[in-house]
Amino acid sequence: MLSVRDLGVAFGMVQPLSGVSFSVGKGETLGIVGESGSGKSLTAMSVMGLLPLSGGRITGGTVEFDGQDLTKLPERAYRKLRGGRIGLITQNPMTSLDPLKKIGPQVDDVAKLHLGLDAAAARARTEEILGTLRIPEPALICDRYPHQMSGGMKQRIVIAMALTADPDVLIADEPTTALDVTVQAQIIRLLDDLVKDRDLALVLITHDMSVVAQTCDKVVVMYAGRAVEHGPVEAIFDHPRHPYTQALIGCIPRGLVEAKRLTGIEGTVPTVVNYPDGCPFHPRCPRAQAVCATEPPAFSVAGDSAAACHFAEVAHAEPA
Amino acid sequence: MILRYTFQRLLMLIPVSFSISVVIFMIVYLLPGDPIDNLLRVGSSAEDRAELVARYGLDRSLFVQYFVWIGNMFRGEFGDAIVLRRPVADLVAQNLPYSLTLGGLAFLFSSTVGMALGTISAIVRQPVLDRLMRGFILLGSTVPGFWLALLLILFFSVNLGWFPVSGAGGWQALVLPVLTIGFGGVALVARVTRVALLDAQREDFVTLLHAKGLSSGTILFRHLMPHALLPVVTILALRIGWILGGAVTVEFVFGRPGLGSLLIRALGQRDYPVVQACLLMLALAVMLGTLIGDVAQAAMDPRIREKKS
């Protein structure tokens, strides 16, 4: 359904993202994990065609959706896809709705734009969607303002907006990071059900390896603007071959894991301006050799999964 | 809800108006000079003087004078002008429309042109235009009104002869005064609009608006503008006082009738009742402006409506 190949992104002279590839099909959930600043949101924005908003541009690669390359799509046609066939859910529900407008009209917009409905029909559609998301009393909610609702409820509204036009692909950029733990679980379950019920392709961006283990079919591990390992969830969790992935998974037994506070690995993600040469992970890698500092590693494929590491096989032989 | 809010704000104005009335009343007593002196003919006796003082109640204690005055104000009796020898109410009624026209037009001019310029400079990210805009804003917020007025008169009236140098005849006479008062406002409103729009553009919800598939134009007019309007309304409401203040000097420079001219003339002649009435009208207008601004904000922003009512 959606297939990203060798995606690169630049802001002026800096290149925070390069060589990112993945694909998702209908009824499938792809997880994108990585520490803060690894380029997850940039990937999401690239797929939505919204990089120009922050002054970025796609410098290479393709974003293929339904047989067409979105990187070459004119803005007018892109607008039909956004909110129509590709939905976006963002991180912070507290700030993702217009505080001056009631909920109803904000959701109605989608049905008006993409389903060509008039005001009354759009409202009916809005209430229907809110109902299917198990939001009590949709009509009442439509008449509320965002500040009168809880974060979890707002995130449901955002999900409702993304679903109104019955999209094929849903991109959820850390949809639960800003929410309470119990609400987090609810939202994740909700998304999981949606994938099954509606045959959605879901791209789930998260910090949380345990969420990936629970809900995803495939996973892409990102580090410093690069995909370092990707493959089916079982393969990656059973036999992580990249030292970074191993470290991420090594964090799971410490309870609810947030890769944001990755305690298993010394040091922090480098910022864009000082991405190291060679393997981006080498300053922190327990396995690094001389070659790692000079030669960027190629993907080494094993079955359905691949890891960008000079010593991926070694890593496999003796799991951390 | 908005009605209740308005009512609350009105109630809050009562203590404010009271303190303002005291201040206005006192200001007049701090002014040097004595209006009675202006009324006395050369060679008048001390008895003549005492009689005049008694006629205008100036011999009673300040305290009593204040309550007599405020009581009269409440009954709409502004008394008679001491020097001009006419009912103050007549003088005010005669001059107020001129000031309202001038102030209203200047207000309209600064809000519409200011918002348009601010919006353009926020959405067109063009270095040259941006530089020009900032220069204009800086100029507009630093050049004093009376100086600008003199410059405009020199250029457009004296050199080009397009507009009259002074007076109140026809629309031509309004152009330069409106420009003078409005200029600073245009710059201010443009700046506030620009900053507010740029801020609004950075909000998270804007990303999601784009993600819904809305066009940039729709997002600008339906979502960003209302956000930008909030600070603009605040600043415009405060501006009402400024515009009236500006009218005082500008009316004088352009020789236009109006509350400002009346006030300045009355000040020169130490005509207490007129000065007091003029100041009271100005203060009332400022309070009304603040009230309108607050209510407009509450009408636009549900969060304010809820917090304060």
Ligand SMILES: Nc1ncnc2c1ncn2[C@@H]1O[C@H](COP(=O)(O)OP(=O)(O)OP(=O)(O)O)[C@@H](O)[C@H]1O
């Ligand atoms: N507008 C921008 N200009 C320049 N660099 C940017 C811009 N936006 C993002 N970046 C850089 O791109 C890198 C990746 O950012 P991104 O937001 O995609 O990270 P992320 O993985 O989503 O992190 P988080 O988990 O904190 O959301 C960061 O290092 C950031 O500095």
Ligand code: SF4
């Ligand atoms: S290439 Fe070298 S530095 Fe990079 S992950 Fe593999 S072993 Fe570590």
Ligand SMILES: [Mg+2]
């Ligand atoms: Mg992010």
